[in-house]
Amino acid sequence: MLDYPIVEEVHKARAAILAQFNGDLRAMWEDARRRQQLSGHKVVSFKRTHEPSVKEPPKPYGKE
Numbered sequence: 536m537l538d539y540p541i542v543e544e545v546h547k548a549r550a551a552i553l554a555q556f557n558g559d560l561r562a563m564w565e566d567a568r569r570r571q572q573l574s575g576h577k578v579v580s581f582k583r584t585h586e587p588s589v590k591e592p593p594k595p596y597g598k599e
Contacts, residue, residue, distance in 0.1 A: 556562040
């Protein structure tokens with residue numbers, strides 16, 4: 536397997552951050568959201584502006 540130092544560094548950073556929350560992903564997420572709100576930076580949402588216009592599901596492959 537190839538050695539990717541940058542990927543290894545990211546994995547170590549993620550593990551260190553998660554360790555601060557005793558492995559609780561929800562607590563880590565809530566803290567990130569709290570810090571985001573306190574930052575004062577504009578938060579961008581990528582909500583759909585319209586619904587796709589699919590009238591019927593595609594037919595299974597080979598069943599025309």
